[in-house]
Amino acid sequence: MDHNNKRGYLNDQFRFFHLKDSHTAPIEYHYHDFQKIVIFFSGNVTYMIEGKVYQLMPWDILLINHHEMHKPIIQTGVPYDRIILWLNRESLLQDSLKQYRLDDCFQETVAKKSNLLRAEAKYRMKFSHLLQELEDSFHSKEYASELYTNTLFIQLMILMNRMLDSAPLIETQTSIQSNKHVDSLISYISENLSGDLSIEALSKALYLSSSYLMHKFKEVTGTSLHNYITKKRLTNALELMREGTPITTASLQSGYSDYSTFLRTFRKVYHCTPTEYVTGKLQNSPFQGQEYRE
Numbered sequence: 001m002d003h004n005n006k007r008g009y010l011n012d013q014f015r016f017f018h019l020k021d022s023h024t025a026p027i028e029y030h031y032h033d034f035q036k037i038v039i040f041f042s043g044n045v046t047y048m049i050e051g052k053v054y055q056l057m058p059w060d061i062l063l064i065n066h067h068e069m070h071k072p073i074i075q076t077g078v079p080y081d082r083i084i085l086w087l088n089r090e091s092l093l094q095d096s097l098k099q100y101r102l103d104d105c106f107q108e109t110v111a112k113k114s115n116l117l118r119a120e121a122k123y124r125m126k127f128s129h130l131l132q133e134l135e136d137s138f139h140s141k142e143y144a145s146e147l148y149t150n151t152l153f154i155q156l157m158i159l160m161n162r163m164l165d166s167a168p169l170i171e172t173q174t175s176i177q178s179n180k181h182v183d184s185l186i187s188y189i190s191e192n193l194s195g196d197l198s199i200e201a202l203s204k205a206l207y208l209s210s211s212y213l214m215h216k217f218k219e220v221t222g223t224s225l226h227n228y229i230t231k232k233r234l235t236n237a238l239e240l241m242r243e244g245t246p247i248t249t250a251s252l253q254s255g256y257s258d259y260s261t262f263l264r265t266f267r268k269v270y271h272c273t274p275t276e277y278v279t280g281k282l283q284n285s286p287f288q289g290q291e292y293r294e
Contacts (some may be wrong), residue, residue, distance in 0.1 A: 003219075013091040014153055018083040027294050029071045029223045035087040035106055036162075038062040038294075039131070041263060042073030043082070049115045051182045051221050059124055061117040061160070063109050067235040069221075069228065072294050083131060086292070095154055102157040103168055105164050113183075122168045130156050181208060182220045189229060193236050194253050197229050227236070234269055237262070238277070247274045 029048070038047070040056040047054045047062055049070040054062065064070055066089060074080055092103045101107070109115050109200045119127060134156060137149040189197060202225075203210040217226055233254040240250035249257055251274075256262035266274050 002034070010212070013087040013088055013095070013150060016134065016138070018082075019084065020079055022079050023075055027071050027074070029069050029228075029231075031062075031067050031069050031231065032086070033066055033238070034053065035066055035092070036062075036064040036081075037066065037085040037088055039083040039085075040259060041081040041083075043080035044078045045080055045082075046073045047071075047115075048073065048222065049246045051217075052113075053116070053220075054116050057118070059119060059164075060129075062115050062117060063106055063107060063117060064115060065106050067232075067239065068115075069223075072236050083247045092157070095157075100158075100161075102112060102154070102161070105157075105161050108164060117160070117164055118167060119163050123163050123166070127159060127163070128157060154238070163242065179212070179220045181206070182217055183203060185213060185225075189232060193233055194255050197255060199225070230269075234266060234292060237266075237274075241274065250273065252276075 040060045040062070041058055045056050045057075047056060047070065049062070049064060053073075054060075056062075057148070084125070084181050087103075089103070093101070096102045113152065132154045134149065137145060137152055140148070142148075177211075183274070185202065188202065188205055199210045199214065202213060214225050217228070221228065233256065237250045237254040237256075240253060242246060245253070251259055251262040254262075256265075263273065266272075266277075270277055272280070
């Protein structure tokens, strides 16, 4: 990559990356097992999240929930400057109080069906200062620097939730492109993962032709309807297994009435069996083996 400038910092609670580069290869639709924040500074980038296309402006903040399908569309040759934070969901809850949950901002994205926070100008200086102090803290050798870094992270999450209270998530069509049929289709799939999601069933449920559904979904999201459903069902099964649900039950609740089909599909995507995944990968950090260049 040209103009390569990567800085990544690791922490049990979160990971922090400040990246500036020019991409040459497209990034496919994907998901993570953790929450993600993208803070955009400069470049020519749009972001696709669950069928919506976000036109990014400097200081825009994207809040991406775990298992939400997403990908950036990056104009090559233009340096893309951003900060990316990966957040461990369990740690977020541990650092929360009963009446104040640090992940409230992510819950709001689900309720409002929007992932874009455009901060008011009055918050930007404080937000910028806190980001810089957090980044600098990783280099510090001073007393209790790790503890101080964690307190800065908590301050950042509190400030983001306050920013959200002051400036609600962006829902305007000038900033977000979407298609009402694709939005309805994605909602229906998410609510019926254990049911019949054949193209015939979807066509009947939404009163739209099957050819239109497949064509429009691929046009808007950049991935096929079949691949999207497969990934959503597998990620749902993974979430259930992570919570302790038996593998066969998790497969049934994710729409696989035939376990052999689930096993074959799982192996194709994850290159291991569900049992191997549960006994191995689920014991590791959710951050392990993840690409951070987006």
